[in-house]
Amino acid sequence: MEVHRTAEGMRAWSGAQRSAGRRVGFVPTMGCLHEGHLSLVRVAKERGCDAVAASIFVNPTQFGPGEDFAKYPREEARDLDLLKGEGVAAVFLPGVAEMYPDGDQTIVEVTNLSKGLCGASRPGHFRGVATVVAKLLLVASAHVAVFGEKDFQQLAVIRRMARDLHIDVEIVGAPIVREADGLAMSSRNRYLEGEDRQAARCLYKGLCRARDLFDAGARDPEKLTAVVRARILSEPRAMLEYVEVRDPATLSPVRVPSDHVTILVAARVGPARLIDNITLGGQST
Ligand code: PAF
Numbered sequence: 001m002e003v004h005r006t007a008e009g010m011r012a013w014s015g016a017q018r019s020a021g022r023r024v025g026f027v028p029t030m031g032c033l034h035e036g037h038l039s040l041v042r043v044a045k046e047r048g049c050d051a052v053a054a055s056i057f058v059n060p061t062q063f064g065p066g067e068d069f070a071k072y073p074r075e076e077a078r079d080l081d082l083l084k085g086e087g088v089a090a091v092f093l094p095g096v097a098e099m100y101p102d103g104d105q106t107i108v109e110v111t112n113l114s115k116g117l118c119g120a121s122r123p124g125h126f127r128g129v130a131t132v133v134a135k136l137l138l139v140a141s142a143h144v145a146v147f148g149e150k151d152f153q154q155l156a157v158i159r160r161m162a163r164d165l166h167i168d169v170e171i172v173g174a175p176i177v178r179e180a181d182g183l184a185m186s187s188r189n190r191y192l193e194g195e196d197r198q199a200a201r202c203l204y205k206g207l208c209r210a211r212d213l214f215d216a217g218a219r220d221p222e223k224l225t226a227v228v229r230a231r232i233l234s235e236p237r238a239m240l241e242y243v244e245v246r247d248p249a250t251l252s253p254v255r256v257p258s259d260h261v262t263i264l265v266a267a268r269v270g271p272a273r274l275i276d277n278i279t280l281g282g283q284s285t
Pocket of ligand 1 (some may be wrong): 028057129
């Protein structure tokens, strides 16, 4: 497995793969890898990629003041072992100065999709994501790039950005990978201990209640959000941020009964801010 710390080195690797007729897959990450990330590598392979690269970069511009940039777990050696075990062929591991060269002035902003949901409490977050992912996609020059559906709004922002900028890559969303008790896998689950870890299950439990209601015929978005809200509010250690019903394709708010919806939720549990979602009536996660 090759490790490249410069954009030039990474681009040369990708160019060589393409010249050799290989289909290049790309999995951008911030490291601290878990089974969810590794599933993205497998999805890239399932999509016919015979040369899969990953990137590890904790992107400072997507963290707001007071957020966890400084304490975000960094485990380079372990991450590289895991990626190697998964058959990843190359890893892009740039430093901040490589991604944001001295004097850089360019930002990428996906205006409307970045508003609301997580964008409401994390101003500038999706600007940071769109900017770094645009850079990563241009460097990796992959045929396919895979992102987890747990970050549903992020995925919508990235799809829009790649389309608007004519970046020649297929953006693929991969299903959420969950712990045995349903908690969506996330690097930030590391922050959860003891009772907080137990309490964190309330997000998925709430979503499951909404799914049961939907399966029983309920379509009213108010009713669907009400059961999720009630479940999370019943958990004293959780602080609900939002629960919303959105259109899975456009992310527009759903205000009338619909047969295909995504319910998105964010809550703070102890030191961790957690997000989760479920799509109902279509391919559910
Ligand atoms: O989802 C993540 O890990 C990050 O937001 C991403 C897409 C790698 C951009 O930094």
